[in-house]
Amino acid sequence: MIALHVENLCVKADNRHLIENITFSVEDGSIIAIIGPNGAGKTTLIKAILGLIPYQTGTVSLFGRPFKNNHSDIKVGYVPQRLEFDRTIPLTVSELLGFTLPPVYPVPFLKRKSAREHIEGLLKIVGAQALAQRSIGSLSGGELQRVMIAKAIVNEPKILFLDEPASGVDIEGQERFHDLIRRLNREKGLTVILISHDLNVVYRYADNVLCMNRKLICTGRPEETLTDEVIKSMYGEMMGAYIHSCHEHD
Amino acid sequence: MNMISEFISYPFIQRALLASVMVGILCPFVGNFVVLRRMSFYSDAISHSAFAGIAAGALLGLDLTLSSVIVAVLIAVIIAFLSEKTGLSHDTVIGIAFSGTIAAGMLVMGMLKGYRTDLFTFLFGDILSITDKDLVMIFIIGILTILILLTFLKPFLQITFNRDLARVEGISVRFFEYLLFLIIAVVITVSLKIIGMILVTSLLIVPAASAKNLASSMKRLFVLSCVFGVVSGVIGLAVSIYLNTSSGPTIVLVSILIFFITMFQKGSITSQ
Numbered sequence: 001m002i003a004l005h006v007e008n009l010c011v012k013a014d015n016r017h018l019i020e021n022i023t024f025s026v027e028d029g030s031i032i033a034i035i036g037p038n039g040a041g042k043t044t045l046i047k048a049i050l051g052l053i054p055y056q057t058g059t060v061s062l063f064g065r066p067f068k069n070n071h072s073d074i075k076v077g078y079v080p081q082r083l084e085f086d087r088t089i090p091l092t093v094s095e096l097l098g099f100t101l102p103p104v105y106p107v108p109f110l111k112r113k114s115a116r117e118h119i120e121g122l123l124k125i126v127g128a129q130a131l132a133q134r135s136i137g138s139l140s141g142g143e144l145q146r147v148m149i150a151k152a153i154v155n156e157p158k159i160l161f162l163d164e165p166a167s168g169v170d171i172e173g174q175e176r177f178h179d180l181i182r183r184l185n186r187e188k189g190l191t192v193i194l195i196s197h198d199l200n201v202v203y204r205y206a207d208n209v210l211c212m213n214r215k216l217i218c219t220g221r222p223e224e225t226l227t228d229e230v231i232k233s234m235y236g237e238m239m240g241a242y243i244h245s246c247h248e249h250d
Numbered sequence: 251m252n253m254i255s256e257f258i259s260y261p262f263i264q265r266a267l268l269a270s271v272m273v274g275i276l277c278p279f280v281g282n283f284v285v286l287r288r289m290s291f292y293s294d295a296i297s298h299s300a301f302a303g304i305a306a307g308a309l310l311g312l313d314l315t316l317s318s319v320i321v322a323v324l325i326a327v328i329i330a331f332l333s334e335k336t337g338l339s340h341d342t343v344i345g346i347a348f349s350g351t352i353a354a355g356m357l358v359m360g361m362l363k364g365y366r367t368d369l370f371t372f373l374f375g376d377i378l379s380i381t382d383k384d385l386v387m388i389f390i391i392g393i394l395t396i397l398i399l400l401t402f403l404k405p406f407l408q409i410t411f412n413r414d415l416a417r418v419e420g421i422s423v424r425f426f427e428y429l430l431f432l433i434i435a436v437v438i439t440v441s442l443k444i445i446g447m448i449l450v451t452s453l454l455i456v457p458a459a460s461a462k463n464l465a466s467s468m469k470r471l472f473v474l475s476c477v478f479g480v481v482s483g484v485i486g487l488a489v490s491i492y493l494n495t496s497s498g499p500t501i502v503l504v505s506i507l508i509f510f511i512t513m514f515q516k517g518s519i520t521s522q
Contacts, residue, residue, distance in 0.1 A: 051417065090466055
């Protein structure tokens with residue numbers, strides 16, 4: 001089944017195309033990596049799909065149904081590239097995750113036992129049990145990313161959009177993070193759309209890759225698609241495919 | 251002790267106490283959103299637009315509270331609409347509304363004949379002149395406001411945390427932002443008679459800011475801000491009666507004293 005289908009998507013700003021005629025499909029339960037140089041429109045593409053910025057032409061459908069301005073009953077998870085929030089906000093990790101769950105009336109701060117267990121379970125999945133009562137502003141980059149993944153999957157979405165989720169996280173943290181995404185994909189059948197600059201990550205974790213530079217350049221399995229020629233056309237003559245020898249594709 | 255019980259036996263003191271407790275809960279409850287969303291300037295603009303509403307009400311012979319609510323709500327909608335549609339910063343739009351409503355209020359005031367002491371109640375506030383009708387109105391609006399905020403607390407807090415994430419989760423950000431702007435406008439207007447146009451913003455902001463100094467969770471923020479609001483209101487009222495000072499400024503000064511105490515407390519917690 002097709003989880004996401006994007007048809008002829010165009011986003012313009014000041015009469016300039018930020019992305020132009022992008023068309024692609026993503027199979028349910030797969031991981032697709034979106035790659036491209038800086039300014040290629042990767043974040044714009046995800047934001048347009050999610051309805052966070054308007055697009056001039058094109059259509060987006062999730063699981064066969066049109067998806068516009070999030071007026072859909074299909075649950076979607078999203079982890080942005082840089083999460084902007086007030087770091088002084090007095091908000092615990094547990095409260096943040098509880099926002100997404102249905103409120104308990106008449107005391108919205110109260111959490112049902114099942115909700116509490118759900119939140120604890122999610123934090124365990126992402127390896128952040130110890131963070132439940134920590135203030136969200138006091139978390140490190142890696143801790144925050146794990147919490148944001150937990151938040152993105154709190155409502156058990158069918159599809160997860162990750163915009164360079166591991167940027168600013170150390171190598172070990174990045175590896176743990178991508179392993180977590182792979183595990184969620186396998187265990188929960190989650191479809192994952194992932195923006196990454198790291199070709200090793202793409203080879204190691206993605207089922208398919210989408211290369212773009214404002215326009216769609218190519219799409220397919222990483223080992224077949226990411227040829228030297230394609231990489232040079234995106235990143236310039238100085239670049240080529242180099243796979244780190246210690247990472248094998250699983 | 252005798253003096254306190256004698257004072258409390260006066261109906262106007264009882265009404266003032268009730269009003270200070272109600273506004274002491276209502277203003278900080280709403281004020282938490284003003285502080286978290288950095289909307290202090292917005293609340294100032296709304297209180298000044300209420301001044302224009304009061305002046306217009308006096309000119310047209312309308313109920314002053316009603317006219318101030320209408321104008322404040324209208325300005326709130328205009329600010330939200332212009333911020334969304336013009337691409338100007340929120341700050342700039344508020345600045346325009348702020349000066350525009352003050353100018354309109356002063357212009358209309360100049361058209362009034364004679365000296366209107368009742369208008370000064372709204373400018374500086376007079377908690378001791380609160381009537382039963384005022385109390386009922388504050389109570390009804392207070393209950394309605396808190397019920398709406400509690401019912402939609404999660405979406406309001408989601409939007410406060412991050413608008414994009416809220417939108418992806420299917421929350422109608424525009425609807426809830428307009429609703430919040432309207433709630434702030436209504437709460438400011440009904441509090442005017444107690445604390446006055448000039449000081450009303452401080453009762454929204456100061457207890458919430460004091461609570462933010464100490465709170466480590468959202469739950470604590472809401473509880474502490476209301477506690478600080480009620481304590482400021484009741485102690486401020488008692489001190490103003492004892493020292494024979496104006497009640498509004500005394501309440502605000504007590505709340506600022508609490509703010510400094512919490513700030514030093516926060517400093518000592520941070521330095522430990």
